[in-house]
Amino acid sequence: MFMSDQFENQNLSVAVLLPCYNEEVTIGKVVRDFKASLPDATIYVYDNNSTDRTAEIAEAEGAIVRREPRQGKGNVIRAMFEDIDADVYVMADGDDTYPADAAPAMVAKVLEGYDMVIGDRLSSTYFQENKRPFHNFGNRLVRGSINGLFGAHVTDIMTGYRAFNFTFVKTYPVLSRGFEVETEMTIHSLNNNLRLFEMPIQYRDRPEGSVSKLDTVGDGIKVMSTIFRMIREYKPLPFFGGLGLIIGIVGIVLCGTVTFEFAKTGVVTHFPTLIGAVMLVITGLLLIIAGIILDVMAKNDRKTFVIDTNKIAYNKRH
Structure with a gap:
C-alpha cells in the first residue's frame, strides 16, 4: 500500500510493458500478478503476431492490448517506447519467469533517481532454474566481455526484467530487432554513464507447457554480433x-x-x-x-x- 500511496501523492504514472509472442499459458497469471503488485499501474501487452489466445486472455484480465506486426522483441520494445508515456516503466516478459512482487522496489529505485534498474537473475536462482547450459555459458561470456571493455561490474547483462525513467525511454535508440536488445540496452547505458542499479530477483524457469522462443545458437550469434558492432561504434x-x-x-x-x-x-x-x-x-x-x-x-x-x-x-x- 505504501507504493500505491506514493504514486498517488506524487501524481506519478507507472506503465508495465509486456512484449508477448504465444504466451497463452502464462500471460493471464502475469497480468494478475502485476495488477496485485502495482495496482495503480497501467499494464500494456504488445502481441507480436501470436497464433494463440495471448491477446484475448490478456484483454480479459484487464490489460491494454496492442499489436506489433514487425516480428522480434526489439521491434516490440521500440513500439512500446514510442507509443507509451509514463513517469516510470517496468518491462518484463509474459512467460512468468520474473517475479512481479519485485516491481514496487524497482519502481522505488527509479524514483530515487536511477535511469535504469536491472532485475539481476544471476545472483540468485538463475543457474539452478535454467536447465540450458549453453544459455548459462553465453551469459557468462557476454558479461565478461562487456564488463572487461567498459570497466564495469554489471552482473546480469541480458535480463529482460528492467525498470526505466521517462528520459531513458525517450532517448534510447532501439536498433536491434530481436532478443539482443537487452544487451544493447546495457551497453548503451554503460557507454553514456547512466545511473544503473542492479536488484537481485528470484528467477524461475518457464512452467510446464510454456515453450521458449529462444534459439540458443541463432540468438547467441546475434548477441555476439551486437557486442561486436557496439564495440566498433562505442569504442x-x-x-x-x-x-x-x-x-x-x-x-x-x-x-x-x-x-x-x-x-x-x-x-x-x-x-x-x-x-x-x-x-x-x-x-x-x-x-x-x-x-x-x-x-x-x-x-x-x-x-x-x-x-x-x-x-x-x-x-x-x-
Whole structure:
C-alpha cells in the first residue's frame, strides 16, 4: 500500500510493458500478478503476431492490448517506447519467469533517481532454474566481455526484467530487432554513464507447457554480433587502433627481416615481401588514424546525448 500511496501523492504514472509472442499459458497469471503488485499501474501487452489466445486472455484480465506486426522483441520494445508515456516503466516478459512482487522496489529505485534498474537473475536462482547450459555459458561470456571493455561490474547483462525513467525511454535508440536488445540496452547505458542499479530477483524457469522462443545458437550469434558492432561504434579507438597496431607490427617485423637481409648481402631479393610489409604498415597507420577520428566523433555523440537528455528532463519538469 505504501507504493500505491506514493504514486498517488506524487501524481506519478507507472506503465508495465509486456512484449508477448504465444504466451497463452502464462500471460493471464502475469497480468494478475502485476495488477496485485502495482495496482495503480497501467499494464500494456504488445502481441507480436501470436497464433494463440495471448491477446484475448490478456484483454480479459484487464490489460491494454496492442499489436506489433514487425516480428522480434526489439521491434516490440521500440513500439512500446514510442507509443507509451509514463513517469516510470517496468518491462518484463509474459512467460512468468520474473517475479512481479519485485516491481514496487524497482519502481522505488527509479524514483530515487536511477535511469535504469536491472532485475539481476544471476545472483540468485538463475543457474539452478535454467536447465540450458549453453544459455548459462553465453551469459557468462557476454558479461565478461562487456564488463572487461567498459570497466564495469554489471552482473546480469541480458535480463529482460528492467525498470526505466521517462528520459531513458525517450532517448534510447532501439536498433536491434530481436532478443539482443537487452544487451544493447546495457551497453548503451554503460557507454553514456547512466545511473544503473542492479536488484537481485528470484528467477524461475518457464512452467510446464510454456515453450521458449529462444534459439540458443541463432540468438547467441546475434548477441555476439551486437557486442561486436557496439564495440566498433562505442569504442572505436581500442577497436581500430588495436587492429591497426597488430597489422602494423606484422608489417614492421616483415620489413625488419628484409632490412636484415639487405644489411648482410647488400641486395633485396624479396621485393614482394618488402612491398607487402610496407602496405601492412601503411594500413595499420590508417586504421589507427581512423580510430582516433571515430573516437572523437563518439565523444561528440556522447556530449549530444547528454544535452538531449537534459532538454527532455527540463521539458518534463516544466
